[in-house]
Amino acid sequence: MSFLSQNASTILTLTIEHLWLTGAAMLFAAAIAVPAGILLARSPRWARPVIGLANILQTIPSLAMFGFLLPLPWLGDRAARIAIVALTAYALLPILRNTYAGIRGIDPALVEVARALGLTNRQRLFKIELPLAASFILAGLRTATVTCVGIATIAAAVGAGGLGELIFRGVASVDNRLVLAGAIPAALLALAADGALGLLERWTKVPSA
Amino acid sequence: MTVPAPNPAPTPAIAFHNVSFAFPGGNLLLDGISLTLDEGSTTAILGRSGSGKTTLLRTVNRLLEPTAGEIFLDGLNTRDRHLIALRRSIGYVVQEVGLFPHFTIERNVAVVLESESTPLAQRIQRAHELLAAVGLDPATFGRRYPRQLSGGQRQRAGLARALAADPPILLMDEPFGALDPLTRLEMQQMMRELLHRFRKTVLLVTHDLDEALYLADRIVLLESGRILANLTPEEFLRSTQPEVRAYVQAFRRAGPGDRSPDPADPRPVPEAAP
Numbered sequence: 001m002s003f004l005s006q007n008a009s010t011i012l013t014l015t016i017e018h019l020w021l022t023g024a025a026m027l028f029a030a031a032i033a034v035p036a037g038i039l040l041a042r043s044p045r046w047a048r049p050v051i052g053l054a055n056i057l058q059t060i061p062s063l064a065m066f067g068f069l070l071p072l073p074w075l076g077d078r079a080a081r082i083a084i085v086a087l088t089a090y091a092l093l094p095i096l097r098n099t100y101a102g103i104r105g106i107d108p109a110l111v112e113v114a115r116a117l118g119l120t121n122r123q124r125l126f127k128i129e130l131p132l133a134a135s136f137i138l139a140g141l142r143t144a145t146v147t148c149v150g151i152a153t154i155a156a157a158v159g160a161g162g163l164g165e166l167i168f169r170g171v172a173s174v175d176n177r178l179v180l181a182g183a184i185p186a187a188l189l190a191l192a193a194d195g196a197l198g199l200l201e202r203w204t205k206v207p208s209a
Numbered sequence: 210m211t212v213p214a215p216n217p218a219p220t221p222a223i224a225f226h227n228v229s230f231a232f233p234g235g236n237l238l239l240d241g242i243s244l245t246l247d248e249g250s251t252t253a254i255l256g257r258s259g260s261g262k263t264t265l266l267r268t269v270n271r272l273l274e275p276t277a278g279e280i281f282l283d284g285l286n287t288r289d290r291h292l293i294a295l296r297r298s299i300g301y302v303v304q305e306v307g308l309f310p311h312f313t314i315e316r317n318v319a320v321v322l323e324s325e326s327t328p329l330a331q332r333i334q335r336a337h338e339l340l341a342a343v344g345l346d347p348a349t350f351g352r353r354y355p356r357q358l359s360g361g362q363r364q365r366a367g368l369a370r371a372l373a374a375d376p377p378i379l380l381m382d383e384p385f386g387a388l389d390p391l392t393r394l395e396m397q398q399m400m401r402e403l404l405h406r407f408r409k410t411v412l413l414v415t416h417d418l419d420e421a422l423y424l425a426d427r428i429v430l431l432e433s434g435r436i437l438a439n440l441t442p443e444e445f446l447r448s449t450q451p452e453v454r455a456y457v458q459a460f461r462r463a464g465p466g467d468r469s470p471d472p473a474d475p476r477p478v479p480e481a482a483p
Contacts, residue, residue, distance in 0.1 A: 110309060127320075
């Protein structure tokens, strides 16, 4: 118990740092992948190569990804920048794939009716396609978030902070309490994100007829 | 609603001039169609599947652009019209209805008005007017979602939506094809009343000869993208033209459309005329 009280403020600081790294990466990833997914849904012949590229990013081992980014000029100056870029890269695929699939999966008859009624492309996107694909897009965001909360622990290896720092310190000093002090909050964060986004996903889901 | 002045040659509401259509590298689906529809008239397009009926319908609101020929609405070439404005001036009803599942019925009905940024109160009022006109109680159905309605009720809502912006032209693609025979009959009766009430120029694609006879002023028989016949219902039934006779006889023998008794449906089915 005394361990907890001694380390409470460190754990809290690192948890907030962890949240900030993941949250920033999610915002960037969504800002890139949702519009990209919409564009791909409009011109599907690009879907295979672009989603393939995002897939390759996903397969790079996370430690290697952080290592690759380290020597880059502006990025290498601050460890947090590296972490956010790497996490963004990992988050792209699930969001991109789900946005694309969500929009392509809409009943073509509905899209056709929207055109026939004289909705502009923009109205069709914002009033029909995005609301109908929203639960898909959120499912992608949820997968990405849970993955990135885990991967963010490795960002501590390049000094970006976050809960991984406790884990690395615990491993180095063979102190399981430190490892758990990093791992448990990280797991709870992942569960909380999963639960919250899952609720949002269910709330936006349009029941089929 | 203005009554057209007596004019030796009034401008037809819809005029197809030598319209052809083919998908790139595909067969000719429409082959030099010329056809005029008088204002306020209903024209039914009959023909077997693949004869080009739906294709013809879809060239009017430019869901498909003719590869050759022109279409004039009220004397104006559709190509010269702003695409969005053109489509908003044409009501569109299809068999699958296509109500948006995430919109309430009243929002669905008023969606064209919403896209034109009509104020909300006005939209709701108009939606309720139209729901009442198609026989759906606005207080009961306005706030429901499409999945909470039966097929017939959805089709009524789809019709209300097509009428919402008061378009002079209605395009209907087998609007009652997916309904059971009794509901279909009710819808056809309602449609006839509505056509009397709101003067619309209607292009109706159907497989159902009875429906065409009941609703249309002109019946056009299409085959391989060409017009085989363009007759009044009386002329159509009496025609000695072999293709028309074949169509009428095939319809009579098979029974009207797919109006065969459904074993799962306990309700009596009206007998086909002998």
